[in-house]
Amino acid sequence: MRKTSATTLALLFAATVLAASNPEGVRRVKLLSYPECIELSNTNTTVVLGHYVGGRVLKYAWRGKDALYLSPNEANWNPSGPNERPEVSAGRFDIGPEQIIPKREVLWSGTWTAEVIGPRAARLTSQPDTATGVQLIREFKLDSTSSHLACTQIIRNVSHETKAWCHWSRTFALHGGIGVVPLTPAQSKFPNGYVMYLQGKDNAIILRPNDPNIRARDGFLEIVGPPAFPKLGFDAHAGWFAYQMPNDLAFVKRYATYPDRVYNEVAGLTISIWYPKAEQVPAVELEPIGPRSTLAPGESAAFTEHWWLLENPFPRAGAALDLPKLAAKVATETK
Numbered sequence: 545m546r547k548t549s550a551t552t553l554a555l556l557f558a559a560t561v562l563a564a565s566n567p568e569g570v571r572r573v574k575l576l577s578y579p580e581c582i583e584l585s586n587t588n589t590t591v592v593l594g595h596y597v598g599g600r601v602l603k604y605a606w607r608g609k610d611a612l613y614l615s616p617n618e619a620n621w622n623p624s625g626p627n628e629r630p631e632v633s634a635g636r637f638d639i640g641p642e643q644i645i646p647k648r649e650v651l652w653s654g655t656w657t658a659e660v661i662g663p664r665a666a667r668l669t670s671q672p673d674t675a676t677g678v679q680l681i682r683e684f685k686l687d688s689t690s691s692h693l694a695c696t697q698i699i700r701n702v703s704h705e706t707k708a709w710c711h712w713s714r715t716f717a718l719h720g721g722i723g724v725v726p727l728t729p730a731q732s733k734f735p736n737g738y739v740m741y742l743q744g745k746d747n748a749i750i751l752r753p754n755d756p757n758i759r760a761r762d763g764f765l766e767i768v769g770p771p772a773f774p775k776l777g778f779d780a781h782a783g784w785f786a787y788q789m790p791n792d793l794a795f796v797k798r799y800a801t802y803p804d805r806v807y808n809e810v811a812g813l814t815i816s817i818w819y820p821k822a823e824q825v826p827a828v829e830l831e832p833i834g835p836r837s838t839l840a841p842g843e844s845a846a847f848t849e850h851w852w853l854l855e856n857p858f859p860r861a862g863a864a865l866d867l868p869k870l871a872a873k874v875a876t877e878t879k
Contacts, residue, residue, distance in 0.1 A: 566660075567660060567662055567663040567664075567665075568663040568664065569584055569585050569586055569663050569664035569686065569688070570582065570583065570584060570585075570660050570663065570664060570665075570666065571583050571585075573592060575592050575594065575602050575603065576602075576614075576618050576619040576621065577618075577619055577620075577621045577622060577623065578594050578596050578597075578602070578618075578621065578623075579623065580658070581593060581594050581595070581602065581658075582595075582658050582660060582666040584664045584665070584666060584684065584685075584686040584693075585664070585686070586664065586686060586687065586688055586689055586690075587689065588606055588607050588689075588690075588691065589604075589605065589606055589686060589687075589690070589691045589693075589853070590603060590604075590605045591603060591604055591605075591684065591686055591693055593658065593666055593668060593684060594634075595655065595656040595657060595658040595668050596621070596623070596655055596656075597618075597621065597630055597632055597653050597655075598632055598636065598651070598652050598653050598654065598656065598670075599637070599656040599658075599668030599669070599670060599680070599682045600632070600634055600635050600636055600637070600668075601634060601635025601684070601693075601695070601715075602614055602634045602635065603634070604635060604693065604851065604853070605853075606691050606793060606853040606855075609791045609792075609793055609853075610718075611717055611718065611789065611793060611795045611853055612633075612634040612635050612715070612716060612717060612718070613633055613634065613716040613717060613718055613719065613826060613827035614633050614634040614716075615630075615631045615633040615634075617630060617631045618630050618631055618633060632652065632653055633716050633827065634715075634716055635695075635715050635716070636713075636714040636715060636716060637680075637682060637695070637697050637711075637712070637713050637714065637715075638651070638652065638712040638713070638714050639651070639676065639678070639680070639697075639699060639709045639710065639711065639712055640709065640710050640711075640712035640808075640809060640833065641709075641710060641712075641808045641809045641810065641836075642712065642809060642810075643747070643809075643810050645676065645709065646675045646676060647675060648673050648675050648676050650670065650671050650672075650673040650674075650675070651670050651673050651676065651678075651680055654670060654671055654673075655671070656668045656669055656670050656671070657669045661683070662685075663688075664685060664686040664687075664688065665683070665684065665685040665686070666683070666684050667681060667682070667683045667684075668681070668682045668683075668684075669681050669682075672702045674703075676707065676709065677701060677702065677703030677705060677707045678699050678700055678701055678702060678703070678707060678709065678839075679700045679702045680697060680698065680699060680700070681697070681698040681700065682695065682696065682697050682698070683695075683696045683698070684696075690852070690877075691851070691852050691853040691854075692850060692851070692852055692878070693850070693851040693852075694848055694849075694850055694851075695848065695849045695850075695851060696846055696847070696848040696849075697711055697846065697847055697848075698844050698845070698846045699711070699837060699839065699844060699845050699846075700839075700843075700844040701839040701840065701841055701842060701843050701844070702841075703841060704841050705841065706838060706839065706840050706841070707838075707839050708808065708836050708837065708838045708839070709836075709837060709839075710807070710808055710809070710833060710834045710835060710836050710837060711832070711833065711834030711837075711847035712831065712833055712834070713797075713830065713831050713832045713833070713849060714829055714831055715797075715829065715830045715831070716825075716827035716828070716829055717787050717789065717795055717827060717828050717829075717830055718789050718790070718791065718827070718828070719822050719825075719826045719827050719828055720789070720790045720822070721787050721788050721789040721790060721795075721828060721858075722766060722767065722768050722787070722788040722858075722859075722865050723765075723766065723767035723785070723786075723787050723817050723819065723828070723830075724764050724765075724766055724767075724785060724786040724787070724788060724865070724867060724870060725737075725738070725764060725765045725766075725767075725778050725780055725782075725785045725815060725817070726763065726764055726780055726782035726784065726785065726871070727760065727763055727764060727765060727780060727782075728780045728781045728782050731779070731780075731781045731803055732779050732780065733779060733812070734751065734778075734779060734811075735751065735752050736752055736753060736754070736760075737760060737765050737778065737780075738753065738758070738765055738776050738777060738778045739751055739753065739776070739777045739811050740753035740755065740771065740772075740773050740775070740776055740777075741773060741775035741776075741777065742773055743773055743774075743775075749777075749810070749811055750773075753771075755771040755772055757769040757770065757771045758771055758776070761864075761867060762867040762868055763867075764867050764871075765778070766865070766867065767817060767819055769819070770819050770820060770821045770822075771819060774818050774819050774820040774821075774824075775816065775818050776816065776817045776818070776819070777809070777811050777813040777815070777816050778813060778814060778815040778816070778817070779807070779811070779812055779813060779814050779815075780801075780814060780815060781801040781803050781814060782801075783798060783799060783800060783801050784796060784797060784798040784799070784874060784878070785797060785815055785817075785830075785832075786870060786874060787828065787830055788856060788858060788865055788870065789858065790858050791858070792855060792856065792857050792858055793853045793854065793855060793856065794853070794854045794855075794856040794870060794873070794874075795830065795851070795852075795853060796851070796852040796853075796854060796874055796878055797830060797832055797849050797850070797851055798849070798850040798852075798878055799832045799834075799847070799848065799849045799850065800847075800848070801814055802835045805835035805836065806835060806836045807833065807834075807835050807836065808835075808836040809833055813833050814832070814833055815831060815832060815833060816829075816831040816833060817829065817830060817831065818831065832849055834847040850878070852874075852877065852878045854873055854874070854877055854878070856870055856873060
């Protein structure tokens with residue numbers, strides 16, 4: 545029988561411990577000035593999660609092409625400097641409804657904890673927030689081969705009162721793309737399939753907007769550039785929408801919708817897209833919105849977004865995006 549030396553056994557044990565502490569597809573990395581971020585990766589996809597200024601996705605890239613807008617101003621964050629909040633960009637999440645929820649800096653830009661929970665999987669956890677009475681847990685799982693990233697946000701009521709909040713995603717994607725929202729007219733209450741929010745203190749809502757950069761085509765609403773007012777709301781229940789980016793990637797978000805539940809945004813939205821002019825903010829905000837979750841003390845509710853990056857060509861100047869082809873690709877590649 546072959547014998548193994550004590551030194552060899554020690555090395556094997558050390559390697560086993562290292563593998564256990566670093567599951568497949570996970571490592572700690574520094575991004576900008578943020579140390580000890582968690583990177584999830586497979587052959588083609590890289591995800592970096594940050595926890596110093598809110599729990600966020602800082603990078604989501606397919607073969608080196610990033611889908612997210614990460615502000616260069618975030619590089620000014622200094623871990624040993626004064627506790628000043630930098631710009632919060634990239635893969636942001638939140639809770640709502642927007643018009644009635646109190647300020648929640650602990651959740652939005654506070655320091656979270658970060659832990660690895662398995663191969664290509666991690667969990668970010670906020671501190672308890674007295675303003676909203678909840679604690680947020682965000683869990684991320686990257687597929688072993690594709691760009692599929694499951695993003696689950698858990699709202700946990702840590703107060704002594706019943707709370708009623710909803711999931712609100714606020715992802716900053718690269719500017720200059722085309723928003724694609726499948727229409728579900730049988731379930732919509734909007735005459736034109738969407739509403740537009742006016743800017744100003746009253747935040748009035750246009751119920752029958754008409755904007756040259758928004759058009760209905762082939763069963764979809766297509767946002768081809770910044771509209772007159774950037775905030776748009778949709779009540780579609782197709783369970784997905786896409787954002788075709790100039791870098792020939794389509795950023796697809798899938799999520800469950802619940803036609804029989806209450807959506808407690810002012811206009812009962814399931815989706816919002818915020819598309820400002822580039823000089824205002826060089827990003828487009830992609831916002832799935834969940835239904836109201838009424839939580840007794842100690843109860844939790846979860847909402848999952850499924851992200852994909854699909855290779856799909858951006859249309860040439862003067863040409864239109866092939867919407868049926870994109871929809872077919874979504875149907876076959878985002879199961």
